[in-house]
Amino acid sequence: MIKARTALAGTHFDMGNWACAEGAIAAGCNFVAGYPITPASEVANYMAKRLPQVGGIFLQTEDEIAAICSVIGASWAGCRALTVTSGPGISLMQENIGFAVSTETPIVIIDVQRLGPSTGVPSIGMAGDIVQVARGSHGDYQIIALCPESPQEMFDLTIRAFNIAETYRVPVFLMADGFIGHMREQIIIPPADQIDLVERRVPTVADPMKRQDFLDIGVAPMPVFGKGLQAHVTSSCHDEHGMRNLTEPAVMHRYVMNPIQKILTHRDQIVEVREDYVNADLVLVTYGTVSRSARAAARLARNQGLRVGTLRLITCWPFPEEAIRKAASRVNNLLVLENNSGQLYPYIRAEAAHASRVEFLGPQFLGQIHDPNAILEKVKEMLA
Amino acid sequence: MTRTELTIAGLGGQGSILAGMMLGKAAVAYDGKFATHTQAYSSELRGGFAAAWVIIADEPVEYPRVIHPDILVAQAQDSIDRFASSLKPGGILIMDTDMISNIPESVNGVFRIPATSIARNEVNEPVTANIVMLGALCKCTDLVSRIALEAAIQEMVPKGKTEKNMDAFRLGYERVKGA
Amino acid sequence: MNATVHPLRKYARPHVTRTTTCPGCGNGIATQAILRAIEELDLRMDDFVFVSGIGCSAWIPSPFFAADTLHTTHGRPVAFATGVKLGLPEKHVMVVSGDGDLTAIGGNHLIHAARRNIGLTVVLMNNGIYGMTGGQTAPTTPRGISTVTSPYGSLEHSFDIAPMIVSAGAAYVARWTTHHPRQLTKAIKKGLTKKGFALIEVVTQCPVQFGRASKLGGAVEILKHFKSNSVRIEKARKMDPAELLGKIVVGEFVDIEKPELSSEWTRLIHSMREGRQ
Structure with a gap:
């Protein structure tokens, strides 16, 4: 456990979206990418202002696909990375959410849900994405999704989402909606030294063929880029070293099942x-x-x-x-x-x-x- | 448990939503109460409708929606047309008489304040009409304390505009009539 | 026992002993050009993150190169690489992928990365067709050519990639064919030393799919075609558009200095930190 880097400790009266952004800052988030969308935009707007103050980067991407991809790339570059959107953006991100699942990449995805299907009503909240976030990417997988009921929980659960993401090397969803995202209520931010954060484990052996980088039900350390670890990261079927394998049924089975088991065997700690x-x-x-x-x-x-x-x-x-x-x-x-x-x-x-x-x-x-x-x-x- | 529900509505640009935020801030940060603030506005940010719903309570607010408000603060005829019928029986209406000509007979407790002309002619700052309304509200109800509301307003208005806003608040507090 | 080891073998992962390219493919020429550029610049593989998408050319670095390698979804390597570069601004982030990956499904990311002038070196392998999926029309397929998805001849016009990326704002853009390995190596070196977005378009041969569709024939015939139809950009600028029909304009399309995104971020964060103290 490490301690939070920064937090605006005290009692606030502000939006859920503000609380979510401050929760991410408290959780040490230092990379956010997103594309403007109602009712989630305030998180990105606020992050654009706040992140550089704490040494982080905000990237407004050309679309939500680029947002999720750059967030995954940043996570492999060692960042604590987050993207924020609403249902239409989640739909665009789905393929690469599967990439994050498959490559065991810790990221946090904020979904400030709105009324749909399709363009629907941007400003009205609805719990319309609750199944699409678990089942919307192709293939077979498990996901972790947390559901806040208040601005306070948009702060608390955003921190928890980062901690779960780092603990299990998984993407984690925060399923807010337009109602609490835009609702103002009291938000109590504790002092930074009372916020515990999970630190990322990184391997030390330089040769990926002598490490287990993937498919460990007990969660493998993450061979982040830039440290001479020669990591190979692919979302194609791969073995424990990350090397592509499209021929062995036993590897295919582990490639699908082990990330699923990684979540299910820790269900009691997660739920x-x-x-x-x-x-x-x-x-x-x-x-x-x-x-x-x-x-x-x-x-x-x-x-x-x-x-x-x-x-x-x-x-x-x-x-x-x-x-x-x-x-x-x-x-x-x-x-x-x-x-x-x-x-x-x-x-x-x-x-x-x-x-x-x-x-x-x-x-x-x-x-x-x-x-x-x-x-x-x-x-x-x-x-x- | 006391729980008071309020709707504050106007046209986009009149500052209704901001006024609602000031109320919530006053209750939470300065009166030590609990509050929720929700809002809605039309796609056009100026001239369309805008409304905020504020709940102030002694305990954490469970159900966060306002369906039948105890208080309606109306800054435009459109606000009356949209929300007057939702007012709780025995609820009160605080209205800007410069902007509203017709009110339904069903509404009994009516407080009147020419907020727009006060803001324009006496404060010389037309955008403070919402603060005039808050002054009136503060006088007519015990929703939040005057000290708390003044502190919240000072915290939330642009630096350098504090004095004008305090003038607006005071004029609203002094000039409101009715009920 | 033959003890001859390729001089560039040291840049490959020891356990990887074969590639996934067909005989006659241009991937080998590009692979050598990339590794020679790295060697001649005296760079270490630890200084690199290689990012690729989906398609035959995405296999150039993945899993072959003994470096951090990120093999992404179809069309998205530039978007992934953008996040990697912003997270690791001091590293060389190189994208190697094909024309279908980078200009069809991923075209939006490519033009926006050029607009941002983010410090990526993109080696774009343009073979004018979809190779891996079986010879479908690409946005780069010349008009009139019959492919499995344009059996009566392609009715569409094709992208002219290099000038498109110049317009999008890249700091360095060059185009060479696989018949120009030395020029190509030099261009990659320039791309790697350029502070900004660098695109090196490699016009390459796919004898299996494009050779058949275009009726140009095998690798040798296509390389000969590249040789006889390439026109230097300096010369092309003085030529008639009609004369340039069917020609491959090669050379440097742009080479300018402009602020690069990841270093601009470093500068902003640094200045905000200073301002607070």
Whole structure:
């Protein structure tokens, strides 16, 4: 662990997007590339001003493809690198997000989600990308995605995203949305010496044929460029040394499976959920901004004598299946709330439906997070 | 738990969103309360609509949206047309009489202030109409303390414009009438 | 036992004993030109990061060169290299890739890197066709040539890469053919010493695909074609456009000094640090 380099310690009243940028600065981020897009632009705008003050570089690229590629390149050059965009940008980045997965490159991707499909409504938040970030690049892989519910968490979870990225050599998503990205709220930034950062491990042996640079389920040290390590980095099927191998089925299997296993075997350390459903008859299962509506609804319900709890997925990927199974084994009714048409619902149902009743409720109008009273009505209907 | 919800709306360029930010800042940084501020505006940044929604509470705000505000601060007729019907029964309206001619009968508690003409003719700084509105709001409600709001305004206006903004605030505080 | 070792073998990874290029390919000439340039400049492979995309020429440095090598997705090596160079401004970052990779799918990145004048040395292998995927039309395929995706003859006009990248803002642009290995080596050396974006376009032969499509024949015939159709840029500037039809203009298209992006960033960060103290 190293300590944060810099942070504007104190209580602030500012946007989620500002908090995200300051979180990245606190996490030692020194390279950001991005392309302007609503509702994510404030992160890039602020970084353009802030990064040079702390010795970092901001690159406005020609498109989001260049943004993700240059961020991956910068990570291999030894930088702590981040890109920030919204759904349309994620769509453009997908091929090279797969490159980062395959080459085990630590980067942080901020997705300030907006209403879609397609150009949709730029300024309105929605949880429309929650499955595309896990399944949108071709081939088979696992991803890590964190879901903040407030500007404060856009600060906290951005730091956590960098730490996870460095610990496991993976791309990590922060799944914000236009609502909390643009929302202002109190943000408490702790003193820099109270922020722990994970340092990148780099090998010392000069010959890649005598090292394991890739496919280590226990996470290999990263042979970053510029240190005479003669690293070979390719997203084509490769062996432990990074050397291309398109002939041996056993290597192909490891090339796909080991990065997947690297995440799944560390699932317990990665996954974070918040459980508040002791003795509940019904649990509201949520992630992201909607979690706030869920807590408000649970409070309304309890005030009316209904035993309603909450389960919040802070980590949506890898999918917290254990937490869902646990809730289903203890509570008879699960109500899944998402600000979309039900993207995680099938995953949740698959883990829970054998043990309890699972239903879904979207907001009255997509993009507008659930009114707690509407949740309460559905709760009453399920508990009737 | 006390929770007060406010909508402040106007036309793009009138500073409604900034005024909302000042309220939130006053509550969080100077009154030790909790606040959320959300906003919406049209694609044209000048002349279209602009609105901010502010929630101020004694505890962390759970549900962050304003559906039926306790207070509506309206800087334009457009704001009345869009938001007056959302006002909570018994809620209050604080309006710029220079910009608004018609208000629905359903609204009872109305406070009036000629903010635009005060800003233009007395402060000699037309862009301070939003600060005049904040002065009026501060007088009519106990949402935030005067000290906190003045401190937040001073922190957020351009250096060198502090005096004019404080004038605007004071005139709003003194001249608001009604209810 | 034959103990003859190629003098440039020292620049290759010891465990790599074969390349993935067909007999007669121009990749070997370009490989030697690059390594000779490095040797003549007395540079160390540790001073380099090589970045390549997808296509036959992307295999020139990857995994062959005993240096840091980054083999990227199709069309994106310049974008990756931009991040590498900004992270390691003191290193030589060389992109080696083909005309399809760099001017079709990756064309946007190429012109923007030239506009930024970021210190990359780009060796662009232009064989006028898609080789690896089986002989499809490229943006560089001469009009009228039949390929598997233009079986009735290509109806499109082709890119003139070198002048395009001059217009985009590069500090150094040269074009040579594989029939000009010495000039090519010299151009790569100049590109490597240039502080700024350098593009060396290598007009090269793909006897398997282009040779067949153009009916020019094998490697030797194509090289002879390069020889008899190359016109020095100094001479070409005095010629009629009609006279230049079907000719390959070779030489230096631009060689200027202008602020380079990664050193501009170093300067900005340095000045901000000074300002704070």
